[in-house]
Every structure is written in structure tokens, then in C-alpha cells.
Amino acid sequence: MSTCSVTLETLPRHPEGKEILTCLQCGACSGTCPYGEVMEFPPRRIIAMMRAGMLEKVFTSDSLLACVACYACMAKCPRGIRLTEILLPLMKEQTLAHLPELPGELQRALQNTLRYGNPMGEPSRKRAAWVKTAGVPIRIFAEDRRPADALWFVECYTSYYPRGQDNSRATARLFYRLGIDFAILGNEEKCAGECGRLTWEPGLFETLMDYNMAVFQKYQFNRVVTSCPHAHNAFKNRYPALGFNWGLEHVTPFLAKHLDRLKPLLTRKLPYAVTYHDSCCLGRQNEFYEAPRQLLRAIPGVKLIEMVHNRVNAICCGGGGGGMWLDTYFKAKGYERLSERRVKEAVATGADVLAVSCPYEVSRFEDALKVLGYDKRMIVRDVTELLAEAMEE
Amino acid sequence: MHILVLMKMAPDVVEDLEIASDGKALDPDYLRMILSESDDHALEQALLLKERHGGKVTALAMDAPEVDDALFTAAAKGADRVMKIVDMDAGFTTRQAARFFSQVIADEPGLQPVDLILTGVQAIDDLDGLIAPLVADELRMPYLGIVTGVHMDASGKTAHAIKEFPAGIRGEFEIKLPAVLGIQAAEKPPRYVPVAKVRTAMKSVKIERAQTPTLADGGWPLVDVVEMRRNEPAGHAEILEGTPEAASGRLCGILAERGLF
Amino acid sequence: MTGSICVLAEQWRGQISEVTYETLALGREVADQTGVPLTAILLGSNSRELARSLGIADSVVYVDHALLAEVVPQTCAEALVQVLTGARPRALLVPLTNISLGIGTLVGARMGAPTINFCKDIRTAEGKLEALCVLYGGKIEATVEATGQPAILGVWPGARPADKGRMERDVPVTDAVVVLEDTQSIRLCRYIEPEAGDVDLTKEEVLVAVGRGIQDRANVSLAEDLAKALGGTVCGSRPVIDQGWLPLSRQVGKSGLTVKPKLYVALGISGAPEHIEGMKDAALIVAVNSDPRAPIFNVAHYGIVGDALETLPALTAAIEARRAAGQHA
Numbered sequence: 001m002s003t004c005s006v007t008l009e010t011l012p013r014h015p016e017g018k019e020i021l022t023c024l025q026c027g028a029c030s031g032t033c034p035y036g037e038v039m040e041f042p043p044r045r046i047i048a049m050m051r052a053g054m055l056e057k058v059f060t061s062d063s064l065l066a067c068v069a070c071y072a073c074m075a076k077c078p079r080g081i082r083l084t085e086i087l088l089p090l091m092k093e094q095t096l097a098h099l100p101e102l103p104g105e106l107q108r109a110l111q112n113t114l115r116y117g118n119p120m121g122e123p124s125r126k127r128a129a130w131v132k133t134a135g136v137p138i139r140i141f142a143e144d145r146r147p148a149d150a151l152w153f154v155e156c157y158t159s160y161y162p163r164g165q166d167n168s169r170a171t172a173r174l175f176y177r178l179g180i181d182f183a184i185l186g187n188e189e190k191c192a193g194e195c196g197r198l199t200w201e202p203g204l205f206e207t208l209m210d211y212n213m214a215v216f217q218k219y220q221f222n223r224v225v226t227s228c229p230h231a232h233n234a235f236k237n238r239y240p241a242l243g244f245n246w247g248l249e250h251v252t253p254f255l256a257k258h259l260d261r262l263k264p265l266l267t268r269k270l271p272y273a274v275t276y277h278d279s280c281c282l283g284r285q286n287e288f289y290e291a292p293r294q295l296l297r298a299i300p301g302v303k304l305i306e307m308v309h310n311r312v313n314a315i316c317c318g319g320g321g322g323g324m325w326l327d328t329y330f331k332a333k334g335y336e337r338l339s340e341r342r343v344k345e346a347v348a349t350g351a352d353v354l355a356v357s358c359p360y361e362v363s364r365f366e367d368a369l370k371v372l373g374y375d376k377r378m379i380v381r382d383v384t385e386l387l388a389e390a391m392e393e
Numbered sequence: 394m395h396i397l398v399l400m401k402m403a404p405d406v407v408e409d410l411e412i413a414s415d416g417k418a419l420d421p422d423y424l425r426m427i428l429s430e431s432d433d434h435a436l437e438q439a440l441l442l443k444e445r446h447g448g449k450v451t452a453l454a455m456d457a458p459e460v461d462d463a464l465f466t467a468a469a470k471g472a473d474r475v476m477k478i479v480d481m482d483a484g485f486t487t488r489q490a491a492r493f494f495s496q497v498i499a500d501e502p503g504l505q506p507v508d509l510i511l512t513g514v515q516a517i518d519d520l521d522g523l524i525a526p527l528v529a530d531e532l533r534m535p536y537l538g539i540v541t542g543v544h545m546d547a548s549g550k551t552a553h554a555i556k557e558f559p560a561g562i563r564g565e566f567e568i569k570l571p572a573v574l575g576i577q578a579a580e581k582p583p584r585y586v587p588v589a590k591v592r593t594a595m596k597s598v599k600i601e602r603a604q605t606p607t608l609a610d611g612g613w614p615l616v617d618v619v620e621m622r623r624n625e626p627a628g629h630a631e632i633l634e635g636t637p638e639a640a641s642g643r644l645c646g647i648l649a650e651r652g653l654f
Numbered sequence: 655m656t657g658s659i660c661v662l663a664e665q666w667r668g669q670i671s672e673v674t675y676e677t678l679a680l681g682r683e684v685a686d687q688t689g690v691p692l693t694a695i696l697l698g699s700n701s702r703e704l705a706r707s708l709g710i711a712d713s714v715v716y717v718d719h720a721l722l723a724e725v726v727p728q729t730c731a732e733a734l735v736q737v738l739t740g741a742r743p744r745a746l747l748v749p750l751t752n753i754s755l756g757i758g759t760l761v762g763a764r765m766g767a768p769t770i771n772f773c774k775d776i777r778t779a780e781g782k783l784e785a786l787c788v789l790y791g792g793k794i795e796a797t798v799e800a801t802g803q804p805a806i807l808g809v810w811p812g813a814r815p816a817d818k819g820r821m822e823r824d825v826p827v828t829d830a831v832v833v834l835e836d837t838q839s840i841r842l843c844r845y846i847e848p849e850a851g852d853v854d855l856t857k858e859e860v861l862v863a864v865g866r867g868i869q870d871r872a873n874v875s876l877a878e879d880l881a882k883a884l885g886g887t888v889c890g891s892r893p894v895i896d897q898g899w900l901p902l903s904r905q906v907g908k909s910g911l912t913v914k915p916k917l918y919v920a921l922g923i924s925g926a927p928e929h930i931e932g933m934k935d936a937a938l939i940v941a942v943n944s945d946p947r948a949p950i951f952n953v954a955h956y957g958i959v960g961d962a963l964e965t966l967p968a969l970t971a972a973i974e975a976r977r978a979a980g981q982h983a
Binding site: 404406410412419488514515517518519520521522523525526527529530534535536537538539553555556557558559560561562563564565566567568569572575578582615616617618619620621622623624625629630631632633636637638640641642644645647648649651653654 | 666671727728731751752753755756759760762763764766767768769770771772784787788789790791792793794795796797798799800801802837838839840841842843844845846847848860883884885896897902903905908910911912916917938940941946947949951952953954955956957958959960961964965968969971972973976977
């Protein structure tokens with residue numbers, strides 16, 4: 001299922017390539033794409049250009065920069081064409097090769113990821129600095145090589161950013177109280193390779209995969225549990241080609257599996273009206289719609305309200321596909337920030353809390369709330385943060 | 394046209410720098426090296442000139458940890474030849490590096506003739522000298538530093554270079570070639586090169602090697618580092634604690650007290 | 655001049671630079687500590703009258719030559735070498751600025767003399783001259799000794815207050831004759847003045863400065879909000895101008911302007927020496943940076959350790975609120 005084997009040259013002869021050419025030109029993809037109206041070449045047009053032998057025009061435009069890898073098009077395609085997984089990454093790779101200049105912020109994010117293992121350019125030796133503040137014991141494999149049941153792959157935002165660290169601390173507390181046998185890689189951990197961002201940079205993706213697989217092979221564990229849906233995607237779709245054969249969970253569905261033991265621990269009442277945002281990678285991509293909702297309903301006092309667009313129809317926060325580092329670029333082009341679009345929907349539900357399960361969403365939605373002036377009406381919390389809050393000491 | 398770019402690796406200051414146990418140098422165990430920032434600009438300027446005027450670019454670096462990465466990246470960006478000076482006895486100072494560069498340029502077959510030698514204006518560890526003027530002197534070439542723009546003249550015998558002076562003033566100089574320029578900033582930020590291209594370069598490009606020349610007079614450094622220490626903020630600033638709101642509130646009070654608004 | 659401390663007086667476009675007075679102040683101290691004279695060396699063409707302002711020195715050596723009318727480092731170095739050879743001073747202090755960069759290095763190489771860059775202070779210890787150097791973008795301090803004479807010391811701006819080195823008097827001036835070859839290999843064609851900017855930063859009383867830490871162009875408007883609230887103007891460090899987020903006229907630092915406002919707010923600026931050079935004399939310096947070890951906190955009077963992007967709007971809000979309250983008071 002790896003996209004590595006398909007290239008622009010081999011595409012026509014590949015089963016996926018043939019599948020792409022069965023496109024009806026119905027336009028469901030462009031219609032559902034959150035940036036469909038500003039993209040010069042949404043998926044439908046790309047396929048039309050492909051048929052007309054005019055793909056060059058697609059690569060030399062910056063249209064692909066607006067693709068946030070949200071899987072909406074792929075989810076709606078009546079032919080089931082693997083747009084987000086096969087077609088769009090190939091187009092992005094070619095666009096990068098043809099673009100005279102990559103937007104500076106994205107360029108830096110890519111360079112930083114290569115050099116420091118995180119897009120923020122933070123020192124690799126500070127990746128595990130948050131562990132001291134967790135309040136519960138956290139084992140680091142490099143210091144204690146005993147096997148563990150779960151390797152908790154923390155990821156970048158959840159290691160370095162203050163709000164991401166809140167999430168990590170909450171997760172650590174939950175794991176501890178549930179008696180999960182886990183360890184982390186600490187400073188040895190590098191970005192798993194956020195697929196959307198790294199579709200621009202398959203070479204960088206390969207470098208990270210090589211590195212991470214080598215680190216994994218040093219230790220013994222049964223499964224990888226990760227806080228980041230993008231990492232989950234990478235491990236699920238790309239790493240098996242390099243031999244990744246461990247169990248794989250994202251923290252949210254993982255905790256849902258332990259709900260019967262978790263529920264008795266949730267003793268503090270949280271009288272919040274909560275609306276849950278389905279992240280693209282967990283939701284549309286993997287159909288983990290119910291697990292986070294089960295967890296939220298298990299918290300005493302929580303009332304769950306759905307946004308108009310939920311589950312498969314959820315609107316992306318705009319962070320994927322490199323979008324996290326293209327906000328300036330989008331702003332300069334006059335595009336509405338997707339996070340602002342989504343936040344308006346959230347606020348319209350009347351909820352107090354916007355619950356999320358992807359680290360990108362916390363900073364993006366908190367930003368959007370501030371910009372729109374709703375930050376007094378609504379707060380953003382990861383599902384793990386709410387669970388930890390409901391768990392009394 | 395042949396442009397030679399001289400490159401050095403410098404300590405990457407993103408990671409915390411630790412002092413070695415003898416207290417006189419950086420602890421190599423905690424050190425990562427990165428291409429000196431202005432050397433990266435020198436390479437970019439060389440590539441821009443190649444795009445404009447044709448010709449070839451050679452990148453020549455002093456051996457150091459991670460230098461191969463920098464050279465393969467240079468090749469992937471468009472350098473035609475990449476070479477490193479190897480087998481030094483020990484660490485080297487800037488002044489020694491300049492002499493090594495000069496001798497290799499003079500003696501290594503195929504490096505001359507050269508029209509322009511570009512290198513960064515200054516590296517963060519250039520304690521005992523600067524590469525550009527030292528190399529210029531050794532090779533008896535004219536030198537200009539703090540350059541932010543270069544134009545080759547049609548004759549191919551001179552170039553026009555822009556140098557930065559204080560207060561935003563710039564000077565345009567005409568300089569006879571061959572010449573050495575210390576680049577402050579390229580006309581465009583250093584370009585991005587996809588990792589896949591660098592990995593291809595790693596497989597297809599050979600980094601040539603030049604032996605470190607023996608300096609006639611031994612070339613011992615003339616400066617002695619007695620002690621090195623981390624520059625902790627001397628408690629100069631009074632830090633205002635708390636949330637952004639709380640700290641801002643206090644600061645606002647301080648500014649108001651001083652009649653600043 | 656044997657054993658004396660010499661200072662290269664930086665002369666550019668008919669004026670002695672401020673940094674020269676700072677370096678002279680340092681030279682004066684070192685000379686007094688070691689009990690030797692302080693000599694200023696002035697290079698130029700028809701610039702003898704500038705020697706008057708170098709009065710803090712015991713004497714001035716003036717070199718007049720047509721080829722010294724403009725500062726060309728190799729020519730200046732040659733002149734200095736001829737002046738210093740045989741004179742055997744203890745040390746030559748050269749300001750590390752855009753004007754003089756390279757001169758000290760060339761003099762050291764041509765005379766086989768040790769060169770030490772990045773000096774922020776010079777001390778004497780047991781009869782030896784020790785330079786205190788700031789390396790690696792301001793993160794490391796090193797004590798360095800020269801193992802020969804003269805020691806060529808490249809001095810960072812800001813080593814001493816300029817006023818301590820300023821003195822007008824009829825200082826004794828010796829004219830030195832040098833022989834310089836006109837190789838015609840390098841020639842100044844013209845100066846390019848900066849575009850008439852909308853503001854003259856050097857005249858502003860309040861400056862809000864942004865650095866890499868504001869992360870993208872869009873956030874400059876946050877700084878503009880703060881500047882507006884404070885009645886000031888936005889400026890930036892070099893990386894911000896390089897990115898095109900602000901025009902060249904707004905650059906503060908080594909290649910930009912030196913400013914001395916009443917208030918300088920540095921947001922997301924780490925405090926590399928090149929920037930500090932341009933703003934260290936501001937009356938009140940406030941810095942916001944997420945790194946508690948950022949060198950900017952060494953020059954700042956007040957600091958907030960945090961994300962500039964969070965603090966900026968909070969500060970603007972606090973000031974606007976205070977202003978509004980004041981208006982209704």
C-alpha cells in the first residue's frame with residue numbers, strides 16, 4: 001500500500017494509475033475540497049490535465065500548495081480513487097521540483113526537520129525536557145533498556161510546545177493510572193514524518209523512516225502508541241515497506257479500548273458542553289469516529305454537541321499538507337484560514353469546549369479563537385486533557 | 394568563468410554549547426557542526442552568478458564533522474566540483490585555515506585559473522582572523538568584504554560588487570579579477586534543495602580530497618585561549634514573571650512610571 | 655611608540671566614527687593600566703584636522719595619502735604596517751565595524767603578529783594583555799592571550815561609552831609618510847544612499863523591534879499595533895529585513911542604523927552582537943524572548959521570558975487600556 005513504488009513515469013502502467021483514469025469528472029472532489037474555490041487545479045482538473053497531456057501546467061503553478069491533505073476529496077470520490085494517497089503526493093513532488101522558490105516558512109520547517117528532527121528548529125537535546133514536569137515516572141529506553149509493552153511515540157508539538165506538553169503530561173498521567181507499561185524514546189525520537197508535509201519531500205521522509213526504524217530496532221516493545229495522528233498515518237501507511245510490523249494505536253482509540261478501567265477513575269465532574277472536531281487523519285482516514293466520542297461521554301457532566309460538519313464531513317483545521325507553515329502564504333493570497341472557518345462552526349454550537357485529538361489543532365484553533373474574538377467563550381482541549389482533568393488525584 | 398567557494402563548518406548554536414573539561418574549548422561530544430551561515434550565502438551567490446553568466450562553481454571545504462553533508466548539498470544545488478582538505482593533525486584556527494586554503498588553491502591541479510573566490514564574510518568562531526582577506530593576501534588578489542551583490546562585467550576582467558557600510562549606505566566597487574570577496578548575504582536567500590537530490594548526489598558525486606599542506610613556518614596559532622565559559626545572562630535584565638498578561642501589566646506600569654507614553 | 659597602545663581611528667566620509675571614541679576609551683584604560691602611552695593612528699587624505707577630536711590619546715600619528723581618501727582595507731593595512739614596523743607597539747586596537755573589517759586581520763598577517771577578534775574588553779593580568787572575547791553569536795565568552803607583539807585586537811562596538819573617549823584638544827600630531835602602490839585593482843565607484851525611508855529611525859524616541867522570533871511577515875502588524883500604542887515606530891533586526899518583512903530603512907544593527915531611543919522593545923530578537931551594536935545605548939531596553947539564555951537579556955533592563963507572539967498583543971492591550979483610563983481620569 002506504499003506510495004513509494006508509484007512514480008509519475010510508472011503511474012499509467014500501475015493499477016492506481018489506471019484507477020485514476022476512471023475519473024468521471026463529476027467534481028465531487030473539488031466541491032468538497034476546503035480550498036476548492038481558490039485552487040487553480042483541484043483534483044478533477046488535475047486529472048483532466050493529465051488526460052490532455054498538460055500536466056506541466058499543473059506543476060508550474062502553485063496550486064498544490066493549497067492542498068492541506070485532508071482526505072475530503074478521497075472520501076467523497078465515487079470511484080474511490082486514491083487521490084490524497086497517490087495522485088496528490090506525486091503532483092506535490094513535481095511542484096516542488098518546478099517551483100522557483102518555496103515559501104520561506106515551509107522551507108525552514110523542512111530544513112529543520114531534516115537537521116533537528118522537528119520542524120520548529122528546537123534543539124534535539126531538549127526534546128525530552130518536558131518529562132521532568134510530568135509528575136509521574138516516565139521511562140526512557142536509552143536510559144533503561146528493559147522491554148516495554150508500548151513505545152509511546154510522543155512527537156514534535158507534544159514535546160516542545162507548551163500546549164503540546166500539556167497534552168503529553170495528561171497522557172502520561174492517564175497511562176500511569178491505567179498501569180500501562182510504556183517507555184518513550186526521549187531525545188532519540190525524531191519526527192515520524194508527517195505525511196502531508198512530507199509529500200513535498202519524499203527524500204526527507206525516507207531519511208526519517210530509515211532513522212526511526214533503526215532506533216525502533218534497538219528496543220523491545222509490542223506496540224507503538226502515538227499522540228500524533230500524522231505519525232500514526234506514517235507508521236500505518238509508509239513504514240511497513242521498511243519492516244514496521246508492531247501493533248499501532250493512536251492514543252485516543254487506545255484509551256477507548258481501556259474505557260472499562262478508565263471510567264471508574266473519571267470521578268471529577270466537568271460540566272462542559274463539548275463539541276468534538278474530527279481530525280482528518282484519525283477521522284476520514286482511519287474512521288476513528290466513535291472512540292473519542294465514547295471517551296468524552298464517559299466524563300461525568302460532559303454534554304456532547306455535534307457541529308454541522310462532523311465525522312466524514314468534518315472541515316480540516318488547515319494544518320496538514322504543510323499548511324501549518326503556509327499561513328502567511330495563504331494570508332498573502334487572501335485565503336480564509338480553515339481554522340477560522342471551523343471555529344465559527346464550533347462556536348455556533350454554543351459549546352464551551354472544542355475537543356480535539358491532533359496536536360496541530362490546539363494551536364490552530366486557539367489562534368483562530370483569539371483572532372475572531374471568541375477566546376473568552378470557548379477553549380480548546382485535547383481529549384486526553386479533558387480525561388486527565390476528570391481524573392482526581 | 395570559474396568561481397571557487399571556500400567553506401568552513403562552524404558550531405551549530407541551536408543546541409546548547411558545553412565547555413570541555415579543560416575549560417579552554419567547546420566540548421566536542423555536545424557539538425554539532427553546520428555550514429557557516431555566510432559561507433552558505435557565498436555558495437548561493439556563486440550559483441546565482443553561474444546561472445547568470447555560465448561557467449563552473451567549485452566548493453572547497455575544510456574537513457570537519459558533517460562537512461560531507463554540506464558538500465553533497467552544494468553539489469545537489471549546482472556546484473560542479475566539491476573538494477575537501479583532509480588529514481589535518483588537529484583542530485585549526487581561521488588563520489591556519491586561510492593558509493591551508495591558499496596553498497591548496499595554488500598547488501592543487503585544476504583549481505586555477507579562478508575568476509572569483511567567494512567565502513562568507515565572517516564565521517562565529519573566526520577568533521584569529523578572517524578567511525577572505527587572508528586568502529586574498531596570500532594569493533595576491535584584491536579583497537572586498539561585507540558584500541551583498543556581485544555583477545560580472547562583460548569583459549570578464551572586472552566585477553562590480555556592493556559593500557555594506559553603516560546606516561544603510563552601500564558602496565559600489567569595481568574590482569579587478571581574480572578577486573576574493575567576503576559575502577555578507579547573497580542576492581537571494583540560499584535555495585532549498587530536496588533531500589532526494591542530496592541523496593542522489595551522495596551516490597553519484599565524488600568528494601575530491603586534497604591533503605592538508607605543511608606550512609613552511611609551522612603556522613602555529615599565535616593566540617592562546619586561556620579559558621572559555623558560557624555567557625550566562627549576567628542578571629542584567631530584571632525578568633518580569635508570570636503569564637503574558639501579568640508580565641505585560643507590570644511592564645506597562647513601569648513604562649508609565651517613566652513617562653514613556 | 656615602542657610598547658605603546660595604538661588605536662586605529664576610523665574615519666569615514668569626513669567624520670570620526672562613534673566606535674572610534676569607544677575604542678579610544680578602552681585603549682586609554684589599557685594604556686593607563688600598563689603605564690604606556692596611547693597613540694591614535696589616523697589615515698586619510700587632507701583629514702589632519704580630525705586629529706583634534708582624538709585628544710584622549712597622548713599623540714596622534716597621521717598618515718596622509720590620496721589612496722587613503724576612501725577606506726580600502728588592503729590599502730589601509732599597508733599604511734598601518736609601514737607605520738607600525740619598527741615602532742613595535744604593544745597592541746593595535748581596531749574597531750570591528752563594516753568600515754574597518756579586514757584591516758586588523760591583514761595587518762596581523764603581514765606583520766606575523768597575533769590577531770584576536772570579537773574583543774569586548776581588554777585586561778592586564780600579570781603583565782600580559784588579556785582579551786575578553788564574545789564568540790559563537792554571543793553565547794560563549796573566552797579569555798584569550800596573544801603570544802607576540804604587536805597584538806592586533808579587533809574590538810566590538812560598545813566596549814566602552816563613547817563619551818569616555820571623546821576629547822577635543824591640541825594633541826601632538828606626527829605626520830608619517832607611507833609609500834602606497836596604486837594597483838588600480840579596487841576602486842570605489844559611488845555610494846548608494848538608502849531610499850528616503852518614511853522614517854528616520856535615529857530620530858525616533860520609541861522603537862519596537864522585531865526579530866526572527868516573530869516568525870512571519872503577518873506578525874509585523876502586531877508590532878505595528880504596539881508601536882502605535884506607544885507612539886513609536888517599528889524596526890527590525892537583519893534577518894527580518896533580509897526576508898523582506900520590513901524595508902532596509904528599518905534595519906537596526908551593524909549594517910543598519912545605530913539608534914539611541916528612550917525606549918527600545920526587542921521582540922523575538924536573540925541579541926547577536928551585530929544587532930546589539932545598533933541599540934545598546936537605548937535609555938531603556940525591554941526584551942521578550944522565549945530563550946531565558948538569549949544574549950539580549952544581557953543588555954536589556956527588563957525582560958519577559960516567553961513567546962513574543964503571545965506577549966505582543968497582551969502588552970498592546972495593557973497599554974491601550976492604560977491610555978484609555980488615563981484619558982478618562
